[in-house]
Amino acid sequence: MKQFLYELAEQIKKDHPAWENLTVVFPNRRAVLYFRHHLSQLLEKPAFAPQLITIEELFARHSQVRVPDKLELVHRLYHIYGEVMKRTTTETFDQFYFWxxxxxxxxxxxxxxxxxAEQVFRDLSNQKEMDAAFEYLTEQQIEFLESFWGPFQANLTSNKKKFLDTWRHLPAVYREFRNSLSTENLAYDGMLQRTVAEGPLDQLVSGPxxxxxxxxLTSAEEKLMTAYLTKGTGKVRWDVDSYYLNDTAQEAGVFFRQYQMHAVLGKTFPKDIPGNFSRPKNVSILGASQLVGQAKLMAQTVGELLAKGMIPEETLIVLPDEKMLLPVLHGLAVEVKTMNVTMGFPLASTPVFNLIEQLAELQVNQRESRFNQRHVLALLGHPYVLAADPVLASGRRKEIVENKKFTVPAEEMQIGPLLFGVIFQPISGQSIIGYLHDIMYALGGLPQLTALDKEYVLQFLKLINRLGEVWTVEEAAYNEFPPAKKEKEIWKSFLRLFRQLxxxxxxxxxxEPLSGLQVMGVLETRNLDFKNVFILSMNEGALPAGGHRSSYVPFTIRKAYQLPTTEHQDAMYAxxxxxxxxxxxxVYLFYNTETDVLGQGEKSRFLQQLLFESGWNIKHRVLQTAVQPxxxxxxxxPKDEFALQGLERLNEVTDSSKGISPSALNTYVQCSLRFYFRYIARIKELEEVDDDINARSFGLLLHHVMQKFYEGVVATNKNKIIEPSDLNHAETVIDKLINEYFIHLSGTKGEVVYEGQRLIVREVVMSFAEAILRHDxxxxxxxxxxxxxxxxxxxAKISHAPGQAVLSGTIDRLDLKDNVLRVIDYKTGGxxxxxxSIESLFDGEDKSRNKAVFQTFLYALLYRANHPVNGLQLIPGLLTRANLFEEELHFGFSMNKKPIGDMTPFVEQFESLLKRLLEELFNPEIPFRQxxxxxxxxxxxxRQICYRN
Incomplete structure (x- = not known):
């Protein structure tokens, strides 16, 4: 079957023997490319080609104005908007950009x-005033709204006036914007088209x-086309089919039926409309789950057909959803040797964009030339930074984590390759463009980067240079901010604008545009025909595309003024x-079989129309993925030689190790497999230094503060007796100790700034410490x-090697009063x-097991084993959230709601169960179990290793 552009080339060759003065106008450049190819196929000898242009280029030939890029146009509009609104708006350019x-x-x-535009905005303003007026509401409705809005009525009225004022000024914004562009011989696309269409059309392009x-067609395009037809030099070749033209229920033919009724355009339709659509075709509809499922099924189908002789150049893959691009390219990489992709890859999905976002976080949060460790760690893990020097990057990460550095000096991070020196230089907000510019050049010089990565860098360099022309003008808006706030606001503003661009x-x-299999978006397929067509994402919301672009003009007014609506968009996509x-x-049509929770993404109506109306013999199958986990x-x-050696190492008494800790044994009771991972295999738990402190180091801070406080009291008194008077004014000392801890943690010498999480931590630790001291x-x-x-x-003697088990630990605090020896463990959790029962403490499968009791009992047992406790009541207990914030402290544990006033009666049973536990631990026949x-x-x-939770 002949393609539309090939038929057009044949017709033009027949109707126009001389091409020198002929102009052929197309909707887009891709059609020009394919038409030129078909025209060359028909030539028997070299000849001058006709002028092949797009409709935009035809309008440009009727005007001498320049069309700036969108960034420049929006920037100009921002300043016009501010002038018209008499600077009542406080929006910065980045905040205005979207609007x-x-x-x-x-x-x-x-x-x-x-x-x-004057009439549209006038009607729009009137509608907004009506919407804001509440006149259509009943008294009961108004009363209800007043009861809801009562306290804010004055502000609401003020905001409402400001809101309505914006709509009233839009006609003036439109006029002034166009006037400012005209004075500089500039225009946006629509303005250029309107100027040409409404101007004198006596200087038309010469020749046919x-x-x-x-x-x-837009109204401007229709008017220009009509002018050429009226002059007698214009012709129209419609790419239309009788199937949808003659059926008034088919939305695909809506625009053509309108043109048939046009006084001039109606005469351009041929008597015999082609009926190619109704000819027999091999059509398959295939359902698969999600994007990847469709991509894999499509790639598999393409591979099978290529093996049977399908020609790549006769094959088109259409992607209505751009998110399908990468899955499709990955799927086709194995099956297809040559392909041409007309769709672009989003800049926002590149590693460079991710790097710039991380750089912004780094610089916004730097203080006194020191960077927050979290942002440094993120950058050291970025693939480009790793590419610059993987050994150095990994070493720096390890050093920061192991030394628990809260902040990192800039000069320390700048040592190394050029990229490190550029990235980790502290900068001010005014240096953003230069900073990013230097980083792009440093990245471009990395030999480790692929050609594709360097293309990403080049595109960002162009964007940064372009943005720099606008950004330097807008920075002045932040001069009134205090210096500290100014830096943050400049970065936030820059990022908002940068992300939008x-x-x-x-x-x-x-x-190669004409070689291999073609991958295109829907709009790029205009005028092109292929023997083999694969269309993916045949779901509502993708084809046809869902909704309408954001607009100031609502549907009702759009409809009244015949501006494009969702109906217009649906007809175009149809x-x-x-x-x-x-x-x-x-034809192979693929759709996603999975709808979302709201039922969105159902099978496209176009598929349903084909199934019920086309008359084709359509094969329909769904790829069933039998998921049986x-x-x-x-x-x-098993306790093999490696495991037994690990146990022996853990049990050794050396300078660095004193045996098995109560926390390690607690872990074993909870889950012996976790014990194996941590203490035998020594797989490090994920450890990163938090912005301030995590749950564990929160507890460490409280322990540190209480230890230092009482050490200070003992040193001052020169004895270990604590009197009530020793605890007067303790809050000042605690506050100082917390401050010293944070100074040490952050590595700074100046005053600690308490804000955000750090402020919360300080207040909570203060409350715990004050509660402890109040009870003390x-x-x-x-x-x-x-x-x-x-x-x-x-x-403890055991029957397995090495013959005895060794436990050791450190007790938070021991105090004595009236023959009562308290073994105290500070806990900040719940x-x-x-x-x-005692037995429950050794049962890891018991969901109510109290691991804190088990651990504190072990501490008490350790003390008994090393110190005589004759005549003393030994009471293990916690100072925790459960008892600290009560009026009267209830210290110690309760077993079956009976307080334990002395641990001694339970020692024998506890020791017996402990020895049984240790026998199990060292028994080579008992494996470590989940x-x-x-x-x-x-x-x-x-848990990710075990696939639990």
Whole structure:
């Protein structure tokens, strides 16, 4: 079957023997490219080609104005808007950009459709006033709204007036914007088209002009086309099919039926409309799950057909959803040797954009030439920074994490390759453009980067240079801010603008446009025909595209003034869809079988229309992916030689190790597999330095503060007895200790700034410390027997090698009063003080097991093993959220709601169960097993290894 452009080339060769003065006008450049190719196929000898141009280029030939890029136009509109509104707006350019872009789009459409902007905005203003007026509400409705809005009525009225004032000024903004552009011989597309269409059309392009393959004309295009036809030099070649033209129910033919009724355009339709669509075709509709499922099924189908002789140059893949691009390219990479991709790759999806976002975070949060470790760690993990020097980047990460550096000096990070020196230089907001410029050059010089990565860098360099022309003007808006706030605001403003620009940019793929399999978006297929057509994402919201672009002009006013609406968009996409199919012979339509939770993304109506109306014999199949998850078996690791050596190492008493800690043994009871990962295999738990402190270091801060406080009291008193008077004014000392801790943590010498999380942490630790000291003051006098007391060991004989198990640990605090020795463990979490039985403490599968009781009992046992406790009541207990904030402190634990006033009666049973536990730990026949109690897995750092939760 002949393609439309080939037929057009044949017709032009027949009708126009001399091409020198002939002009052929197309909707887009791709049609020009293919037409030129077909024309060359028909030539028997070299000849001058006719003028082949787009409709935009034809308008440009009727005008001498320049069309600036969108950034320049929106920037100019921003300043006009401010002047018209008499500077009542406080919006910065980055805040205005979204609205300015939308307003520019509305101006553009109104001009292209030759609509009076004054009237549109007048009606729009009137509608907004009516919407704001509440006159249509009943008294009951008004009363209800007043009860809801009452306290804010004055502000609401003020805001409402300001809101309405904006709409009233839009006609003036439109006029002044156009006037300012005209004085400099500039215009946006719609303004240029309107100027040409409404101006004198007596200077038309000389010679015959053929308009080819148009549909959904703007009013300006229609008027220009009509002028050429009226003059007698113009012709129109419609790319239309009788299937959807003659059926008034088919939205694909809406615009053509309108043109048939036109006084001039109606005469250009041939008597016999082609009926290519109804010819027999091989059509398959294929359903698959999600984007990847469609891409894989399509690639598999293409591969099979290529193996059977399908010609790539006769094959088109259409992607209505640009998110399909990467899955499709990955799928086709194996099957297809040559392809041409006309769609661009989004700049926002590149590693360069991610790097710039991380750089902004780094610079915004730097203080006194020191960077927040979290942002440094993120950058050291970026692929480009790793490419510059992987060994140095990994080493720096390790050093920051292991040394728990909260902030990192800039000069320390600048040592290394050029990229490190550029990235980690502290800059001010005024240096953003230069800073990013230097980084792009440093990246471009990295030999490790691929050609594609360097293309990303080049595109960003162009964008940064272009943005720099505008940004230097807008920085002055921040001069009134205080210096500290100014830096943040400049960066935030720059990022807002930069993100908006990047999201609108795409990197074009470079390929041979006429060779290989073609991958296109829907709009790029205009006028083109292929024997084999594959269309993906045949779902509502993708084809046809969902909704309408953001606009100031609502649907009702658009409809009244015949501006494009969703109906217009649907009709346009319907035509493009049916047009792609009308000359195809083999058609494969793919859709996503999965809808979202709201039922969106159902099978496209176009598919339903084909199934019920086309008369084709359509094959319809759905790829059923039988998902049967393999049941996970409990993980067991035998105690082989490696495991036994690990246990022996853990059990050794050396200068650096004193045996098994209570926390390690607690881990074993909870889950022996987690014990294996951490203490035998020594797989490090994910550890990063938090902005201030995480849950664990929060507890460390409280321990540090309480230890230093009582050490200071003991040193001052020169004895260990604590009197109530020693705790007067303790808050000042605690505050100083917290401040010193943060200074040490951050590495700074100046005053600590308390804000955000750091302020919360300070207040919470202060509240815990004050609560402890309040109860201590009520309990005093008492004697401090130990603070962070270590060096305590417990030996237990076992029947397995090495013959004895060694436990050791450090007790937070020991104090003595009236023969009561308290073994105190500080806890900042929500640990409870009750447990059901001694046996439950050793049962990791018991969901109510109290691990804090188990650990504190072990501390008490350690003390008994190293110190005589004759005649003393030994009471282990917690100072925690559960008892600290009560009026009267209830210290100690309760078993079955009975307080434990002395641990001694429970020692024998506890020791017996402890020895049984240690026998199990060292028994080579008992493997390390995954816990069956999934509650233990909730916060386990190894749960991803086990596929739990």
């Amino acid at each position: 300015g872009e939308m307003l520019l789009r509305d101006f553009d459409e109104m001009d292209k459709y030759l609509v009076s 002009v053929v308009f080819a393959g148009f549909n959904a 990047v999201r609108a940019q795409k990197i074009p793929f470079v390929g 035509y493009l869809f049916y047009r792609i199919l009308q000359r195809a012979e083999n 393999t049941p996970l078996r409990a993980i067991e690791i 003051k009520a309990y005093a006098p008492f004697t401090i027997e130990g603070l962070e007391k270590g060096g305590l060991t417990y030996y 640990d409870k003080l009750e447990f059901s 816990t069956r109690n999934e509650k233990n897995c909730e916060y386990c750092p190894y």
